[in-house]
Amino acid sequence: MAEVDISRKIEEVRRNVAAAAYRVGREPSEIGIVAVTKSVEVPLLPQVIAAGVRDLGENRAQELIRKYRALTGHGEVAWHFIGHLQRNKVRAILDKVILVHSLDRWALAIELDRQASRWGKPVRVLVQVNVAGEPTKFGLRVEEVRDFVLEAAKMPGLRIEGLMTVAPQVSDPEEVRPVFRRLRELAARLAGIPGATMRYLSMGMSQDYVVAVEEGANLLRIGTAIFGRRGREDLHG
Numbered sequence: 001m002a003e004v005d006i007s008r009k010i011e012e013v014r015r016n017v018a019a020a021a022y023r024v025g026r027e028p029s030e031i032g033i034v035a036v037t038k039s040v041e042v043p044l045l046p047q048v049i050a051a052g053v054r055d056l057g058e059n060r061a062q063e064l065i066r067k068y069r070a071l072t073g074h075g076e077v078a079w080h081f082i083g084h085l086q087r088n089k090v091r092a093i094l095d096k097v098i099l100v101h102s103l104d105r106w107a108l109a110i111e112l113d114r115q116a117s118r119w120g121k122p123v124r125v126l127v128q129v130n131v132a133g134e135p136t137k138f139g140l141r142v143e144e145v146r147d148f149v150l151e152a153a154k155m156p157g158l159r160i161e162g163l164m165t166v167a168p169q170v171s172d173p174e175e176v177r178p179v180f181r182r183l184r185e186l187a188a189r190l191a192g193i194p195g196a197t198m199r200y201l202s203m204g205m206s207q208d209y210v211v212a213v214e215e216g217a218n219l220l221r222i223g224t225a226i227f228g229r230r231g232r233e234d235l236h237g
Ligand SMILES: *Cc1c(COP(=O)(O)O)cnc(C)c1O
Pocket: 036, 038, 059, 082, 083, 166, 205, 206, 207, 221, 222, 223, 224, 225, 234, 235, 236, 237
């Protein structure tokens, strides 16, 4: 994909985000865009950065590490880990990511806490919630989240900063509005837990980010709408 296309696509996403924000009385500037670069090759990435998007997301540790190294020296880039994280990969990505969106199980909380404590700096995380209860998706069930956050917030190596969800794939994004709404309401109910904030709601992807913005998302994870369809389609989540 040519440079002009990527910057045009990013502009288009920004316009849609702004329009959706204004419709519901929000400020577009409070909504962050994470460009999901999975299966996008390194030579294209500086174009994203040139278009003003500095938050990049990967769902595989090896890919993140490879691209992190390749982009060293290309200015400020903030990497987000957005996929299912194996415990044995925690150590390798810890010093490379600004935020892990996908804390989805207790064993991972323990390992993140352990490695971050060793490293001497807490790791910022979002708790992934499987709002629709899909068997194929990772994430806690809605009713498990409160107890999980209460306990994880006590871990010195973890800094819980909000919630993340991957909505079901549907043909009409309106169908997933209730999913986003439930995540926002859940975050509101969890406000005030000591040691945790609910600053970020990471929800909305290429298909459904407009609805997500209307429902309160402030971190969008967008791949296809920026890069087009890629050869290898990873499973979401
Ligand atoms: C791939 C992926 C995205 C981006 O999906 P698009 O539909 O390409 O925008 C967002 N979040 C997660 C967790 C993903 O794996």
